[in-house]
Amino acid sequence: MEFKKNILCIGAGYVGGPTMAAIALKCPELRVEIVDINAERIRQWNSGDIPIFEPGLAEIVNQVRGKNLFFSTEIAEGIKKADIIFVSVNTPTKTFGEGAGMASDLQHWENTAHAIVAHSQGDKIIVEKSTLPVRTAEAMERILKARRGGIRFEVLSNPEFLAEGSAVMDLLEPDRVLIGAHRTPEGLAAEKELVDIYAHWIPREKIITTNLWSAELSKLVANAFLAQRISSVNAISALCEKADADISEIAYAIGSDSRIGSKFLNASIGFGGSCFQKDILNLVYICKSYGLTEVADYWELVVKMNEYQKRRFVQGIVRAMFNTIAGKKIALFGFAFKANTGDTRESPAFQVTRDLLEEHAYVAITDPQALGNAKQDLQGTNGRVSYESDPYKAAEDAYAIAVITEWEEYRHLDFERIYRSMKKPAFIFDGRNILDHGKLYEIGFNVYPIGKKALTHFE
Numbered sequence: 001m002e003f004k005k006n007i008l009c010i011g012a013g014y015v016g017g018p019t020m021a022a023i024a025l026k027c028p029e030l031r032v033e034i035v036d037i038n039a040e041r042i043r044q045w046n047s048g049d050i051p052i053f054e055p056g057l058a059e060i061v062n063q064v065r066g067k068n069l070f071f072s073t074e075i076a077e078g079i080k081k082a083d084i085i086f087v088s089v090n091t092p093t094k095t096f097g098e099g100a101g102m103a104s105d106l107q108h109w110e111n112t113a114h115a116i117v118a119h120s121q122g123d124k125i126i127v128e129k130s131t132l133p134v135r136t137a138e139a140m141e142r143i144l145k146a147r148r149g150g151i152r153f154e155v156l157s158n159p160e161f162l163a164e165g166s167a168v169m170d171l172l173e174p175d176r177v178l179i180g181a182h183r184t185p186e187g188l189a190a191e192k193e194l195v196d197i198y199a200h201w202i203p204r205e206k207i208i209t210t211n212l213w214s215a216e217l218s219k220l221v222a223n224a225f226l227a228q229r230i231s232s233v234n235a236i237s238a239l240c241e242k243a244d245a246d247i248s249e250i251a252y253a254i255g256s257d258s259r260i261g262s263k264f265l266n267a268s269i270g271f272g273g274s275c276f277q278k279d280i281l282n283l284v285y286i287c288k289s290y291g292l293t294e295v296a297d298y299w300e301l302v303v304k305m306n307e308y309q310k311r312r313f314v315q316g317i318v319r320a321m322f323n324t325i326a327g328k329k330i331a332l333f334g335f336a337f338k339a340n341t342g343d344t345r346e347s348p349a350f351q352v353t354r355d356l357l358e359e360h361a362y363v364a365i366t367d368p369q370a371l372g373n374a375k376q377d378l379q380g381t382n383g384r385v386s387y388e389s390d391p392y393k394a395a396e397d398a399y400a401i402a403v404i405t406e407w408e409e410y411r412h413l414d415f416e417r418i419y420r421s422m423k424k425p426a427f428i429f430d431g432r433n434i435l436d437h438g439k440l441y442e443i444g445f446n447v448y449p450i451g452k453k454a455l456t457h458f459e
């Protein structure tokens with residue numbers, strides 16, 4: 001079949017895979033290819049068992065793979081053929097040198113720029129899908145323009161707003177799509193090509209077009225604002241526990257104000273995931289590098305509050321369990337950073353496990369999707385960690401359960417059975433406030449929610 005255009009995506013991860021599957025599904029006249037340096041990941045995408053768990057994604061991939069969606073390690077060949085190249089490689093926090101622990105590590109992104117320059121034989125549109133520091137396109141253009149020979153590259157910014165766990169819905173029915181371009185005739189022409197792709201399924205009024213720098217910066221700001229809501233409600237949860245107020249009642253009361261809104265107001269153990277912390281720290285670093293110390297300090301507190309909330313959770317466990325958990329088995333319900341994903345990057349579960357081990361507890365981890373990643377994350381920890389796909393087994397002989405991930409199935413477990421199998425007095429620390437606390441208390445548990453009065457059977 002003759003395709004109208006060749007789309008290439010460099011980076012077959014949590015963003016590249018789902019976004020390109022959506023484009024392939026909605027634009028059958030386009031040939032979409034995803035390439036990656038990770039041959040194992042490409043093998044998995046080409047197998048019946050795709051490498052990421054995302055509700056609804058496997059069905060779409062099965063529908064379009066081999067028709068107009070292809071996965072490959074042939075990066076040079078892919079670049080040669082492509083009219084439009086999306087770059088969705090990882091941009092983690094730098095762990096070394098200048099800006100370590102804050103700035104974005106752009107080495108993967110820069111490698112793709114060099115590969116594009118080396119293998120291009122004609123004009124191309126380059127689309128930044130990765131989350132990048134503001135004005136990164138300028139650096140990309142410098143690398144691309146270093147090549148002589150009359151090839152034109154037009155760089156666009158098209159940051160991705162999907163959330164893991166709801167990626168398919170977010171892609172098929174997004175609140176908005178954002179495209180940033182230079183406000184030049186060439187920039188606007190490239191912008192129109194990308195708008196036309198999304199317009200296959202997204203109403204035109206939801207496709208926002210801006211200048212390049214606004215688009216790049218909007219992504220960092222969106223994540224900073226979302227994380228700020230979590231840190232704000234978590235800060236108040238600590239106060240609720242002191243003042244006998246109830247964080248769920250407060251969230252409902254304040255969220256009913258349409259200026260505040262009800263979403264993202266669930267108090268919890270804290271946010272995780274590969275994006276929030278890294279993107280805020282990147283924003284902080286950018287502000288510092290512009291000399292905006294107060295602005296940097298303001299946003300950095302969102303991350304510090306998150307660290308505090310995770311620490312506070314484990315301290316609460318130790319305090320409630322008579323100031324010692326040494327030698328006690330604690331069952332962690334969930335290891336993924338949130339429900340409906342197997343992703344454990346920056347999951348609060350990691351710090352909780354580490355802190356519990358430091359207190360010499362035994363930790364039994366259960367999770368419906370993330371046990372493989374959990375084992376990898378905890379490689380090298382001593383033998384006091386065990387992994388159980390069955391939550392009932394994880395809880396057997398445990399002194400406490402700590403709910404880390406808000407998996408729906410945890411609401412529907414038989415807690416009477418669980419209670420019978422546990423050591424007494426039995427504790428539940430609900431780090432997501434998803435369980436029926438009154439019922440658990442009646443069964444016999446000592447229940448410790450976030451931001452609410454604990455329900456205990458002690459005098």
Ligand SMILES: NC(=O)c1ccc[n+]([C@@H]2O[C@H](COP(=O)([O-])OP(=O)(O)OC[C@H]3O[C@@H](n4cnc5c(N)ncnc54)[C@H](O)[C@@H]3O)[C@@H](O)[C@H]2O)c1
Binds near residue numbers: 090162
């Ligand atoms: N995960 C999310 O929810 C999410 C949401 C929005 C935006 N983002 C952003 O999207 C980007 C990608 O995130 P992700 O979660 O998909 O990362 P990921 O680690 O899952 O995937 C990135 C992929 O790029 C590949 N890669 C790295 N260098 C390469 C190179 N030179 N050539 C070819 N492939 C290369 C890696 O092997 C990896 O498979 C990041 O900038 C992230 O901040 C992520």
